[in-house]
Amino acid sequence: MLKRPAFYIDMEACTGCKTCMIACIDKHDLPKGILWRRVSEYTGGDWNKDGNGKYHQNVFAYYLSISCNHCENPICVRSCPTTAMHKGPDGIVSVDHDKCVGCRYCEWGCPYSAPQYSEGLGKMTKCDFCRDYQREGKSPACVAACPNRALHYGEYEELADKYGSENLVAPLPSPNITQPNLIITPNRNAKPAGSQAGKISNPEEV
Amino acid sequence: MFSSEWSLVLFTVLTQAAVGIVVISEFTRLLLKNSGAHLKWQAPAACALTALGLLFSLTHLGTPLHSVFTILNLGSSWLSREILVVGCFFAVILLLVLQRRKAPEKGATPLAIASIVVGLGAVFIMTRVYLLPTVPVWNSIATTFGFFGTMLLSGSVACGLIGSLENRSAKNAESCSSMAGVFCVSALVGLALKFIGIVLSMIALNNTDNYGMNALHMVADKGVDGLVAWIVMVCAGIGLFSWFALKAMGTKQIKLIASPALCALALVLAGEIIGRLMFYGTYMRIGI
Amino acid sequence: MSKENSAPSKKKKGVSRRNVLKWTAALGGVASLSAGGLFYGLKKANRQPNSDEKIVWASCNVNCGSRCALRAHVSDGVVTRIETDNLGKDTYGSHQVRACLRGRSMRRRMYAPERLKYPMKRVGKRGEGNFERISWDEAYALVAKRLKKAIDEHGNESVYLNYGTGNLGATLSKSWPPGATPIARLMNCLGGYLNHYGDYSAAQIEYALPFTYGSGWVDGNTYADITNTELFVMFGNNPAATRMSGGGLVNDIVQARKKSGAKIIVIDPRYTDTAAVAADEWIPIHPGTDAALVCGLAHVLITEKIVDDDFLKKCCVGYDEDSLPEGIPAGNSYKSYILGKGDDKTPKTPKWASEITGIPEKRIIQLAHEIGRAKPCFITQGWGIQRQANGEQNCRAICMLPILTGNVGVQGGNTGAREGSFGIPFAGFPTLENPVKTSISVFGWTDAIVRGPEMTATRDGVQGRDRLIAPIKFIWNYAGNCIINQHSDSNRTHEILQDESKCETIVVIDNFMTPSARYADILLPAAFNLEEDDFAVCGWTSTMAYQIFAPKAVEPFFESRTVYDICTGVAERMGVRNAFTEGRTRNDWAHWVYAKQRANTPDLPENLDDAFTQGVFKYERKGKPAVPYKSFREDPKTNPLPTPSGKIEIFSKRLWNIAHTWELREGDVISALPQYTPTWEGVSDPLRSEFPLQLIGHHYKQRTHSTYGNVDWLKQVAPQELWINPVDAEKRGIKHGDMVKVFNKRGTVIVPAKVTPRIMPGVLTLPQGAWYTPGKDGIDQGGCVNVLTSQRPTPLSKGNPQHTNLVQVEKA
Incomplete structure (x- = not known):
């Protein structure tokens, strides 16, 4: 098992296909409305007519596939009143269903929408980094599924050595809040965090 | 626009009102000697309100049976602390009520002081629960002003109502009229806090721009009715209450307050509930 | 809905009670999940692994252009999880599919709720979806009776095998091309059937480009050659939605882009996912005007002498x-056409092109310079641009760019056609020869129902005869949704x-109660591809070909049967069982095909079961990417093209x-040169005063055409x-997420709006393939674009112009 597991996203390869989402749903039998991994579409650009009546545009779009980042300083763990939300010795942030009271306070705080409430269980659920697969030496379902090899995982330090430690593109929040174990190679469309150039344009899908 | 967080709305408004009742009535007791005889029912009422609030909070939970675990994370969770401190508040005022039943004027003062301190602490910790770094709309001093404002507004009007009812045939009118003065002042202070809170929260809302969605614009778009209703009801309630409280001071007849205070309490509570619904409704988190 | 739900689940042969119970459990899980009530997932996660759980190879056989390997987890006879190819170290070239x-x-x-369980026959009107359960014996007898009647009364040419791609890529149960299906074999035993040519994907380019290249x-x-080019220009073409496999072209383009220094330009009305991931620049263009852009570019190339004269x-x-x-009169050359010295006397200047395409004049000039100066330049096109009323012109016109600049037959160049693919042939199931040679356009079947014997070679593109001898009276529709969903103008088709x-008679063989299945007279449930042994052939790839050996994972669902067995049943009633089966079961044919394939690829294991165990066999293409037409380019005299002149025929x-010689409808143009021809419901049609917006229907990740259109996870x-x-949107007060009404004279669709700068102004796009779901008022609630598309065929290939539509939209 890894000590500090992290996800790595190569935005140059992500087409927003959402195979990771479906692999996750299938692996964990997620019911409708619960998506442990979500692909956000960040889109921007304007259309302006010139004097000849022809449009000019600077449209861009890119996708970001985000699940739980199993943060170093997870706000969900910090704020959970019951300690049900915890970071294990394997670095994985998960919910102890024997304790979770279903207050949804972790959901309020997490800037990645990682903890998700199950009406059926009356408790929170979230990405467990496919702990069972990792124990068997297999990749998490989303990583093994990625058709364009945009999604990887590994030991944070090793990934950081290989790809740098950048993880700041819009619309992600400042990493100072939770210190996410996420590394990103931005693509040429990527806007810096806090940019007002675009917006999440698929709220209905995530 | 309005959220469906009804349990939390009722929990926070009722417990804050209860703290207000306790803080104002116990402070009045300490301030005005012999006022105790005229302030018998405030603490029991606060006790009942707190119990009711706690019951409402349980309905928010997906697995209420696990609520016993909610005080396990006092080290880092403000929510855990909130649950503990509201529980303590309930326990302290319960003790206070029992102590007074046993011996009306003996040995209750330390408990009274404790209940004020724990109550104020409870409201403070409640504000901290909402000061989340990922929720800029809430993460503002406006939340603190708002919660303490609620405490004073609803607490003073409720104290006034209870005071007028229990002293309908009071003999020591002098003491009662001073009480009315204290309630009136605290109500006006509460209103001031509320207004500062509203202005500050508008600023906080305007600064919340989550990738093209400005929270203030959202309020302007969908929440103007609620905002106006909230302000009008609270102002009308406090105006009514203060007017009659002043009148009661002049005529030394606290019973004059009874009907207006009932109206005022209804207006203030309804306004505060609308305001609190809007507070939850403007929840907008940064990130994705 | 159908009466199938209320049908008694009496025990039938081949279906044990245990099977019914386990399916009921599987379906029950589906139902309770969709009701949102039961979160059995986490409970299941705690479950001990079932001792009888097995993992078997499977494949996804749909018409997406890719083909993927799956690994089905099977527990207690039910598929419980799907994984994919996990073989090897996933190194590019032998990467996982x-x-x-x-x-x-x-x-x-x-296990979707729409899954068919029993043979059924229609009760009530066609399309209402009311059916009555019948036995297989009744079903075979009924099909045989109707088939005999059609053949006796109208001849074999009244029997039509409709286009169906729901099981494309399979071998024994393949549904496309229809001529290679067991149904074709059955019909060939009975004297044949009416053929069709072309397909809904690429009817026009397939018909038109041979006039240029032979x-x-x-x-x-191939996309692998992006690494060897300077500039890569895509006209349309969105592999991120149409070739989505991790062993397919989208991955090839992503991988090639990483290694390549080439600039990538996407010309498309829509900022596609391919543009998002790969393009350095997006040039939006009005649908149907690609040929005009090419003319404007050609004008710059020719006048500035950046053409490859040699x-x-x-x-x-x-x-x-x-x-x-x-024998051709002067003034008919391409150069004359572009410079305005032809009949129309109009120079095709960048300004002229700008007015038509909506692209600023300056950008056209600059693009011409970029294309002219890049050595080499790789110009490719998708198939969307040819599903236009002038699609035959568009696709030929795009080829003019590499022709003018001499980029054909060179490393890092291209013909201008769609990118190539690397594959390995797979043995087929023999379907015998069709004695009938008559053929209609794939798009012409509704006309052939209405006015078959009026359809001629020169007016309607009938091939093999001057005129049809019979209208279509009997339709076999296997694994296809073209009856109502994927053919144009659903409302007209409904009327017909x-x-x-x-x-x-319409006989539908399918897995699901699709919109087309609702129009069946006899509806036969086919086994799912995970419920039978089969071989799946490779999809489109650049560098690695593969074959997938997919054994039966679970028993057929309820009473469903393999299409081979269904055809055997009908063959028996028609008295041709022996001719049809040659004494072989489906399993015997599987071994027969496998033996043939082993002759092609001898490295396959001797035993078919071993192939089923290994699942995927991969073949890397080593060396530089292939260059088609290289030998022709180097020595056109020795290696002529199969055109009349042996050369590229501009x-x-x-x-x-x-x-x-052909009779054309008013406004239709067939021209010897690849020209820009304005069309009905095109960008310059006066009808825009009433229906101002152009509507296209892009391919969408949620579905492959209409396959998977009923899967809730994907929706x-x-x-x-x-x-x-x-x-x-602003002009019409439409906000993101609003329900809107899209309409023209052919129909109305209600659908939520996605307000996005990723589609150009004046153009709408409604992803094709959503399931036609008309309300009582006939208004489609499912978002099926074909409610709005036209059945008017294109001039030359008589193909489908499904991206040529004018519509209006308003808030619903």
């Missing part, structure tokens, strides 16, 4: 007046099919003759939405 989101949702599709499939350089002289005819074929005296004498992550630019 990872399935896309659709393949990964396979179990949700397989007969047959016009090949292209190549044009050596390898092409019709560029200038000197190389026009004999309402008259049962015209097309008398001017096609064959088309000249067709243009002068959740990729809902059906109409794309509309903020400029057009």
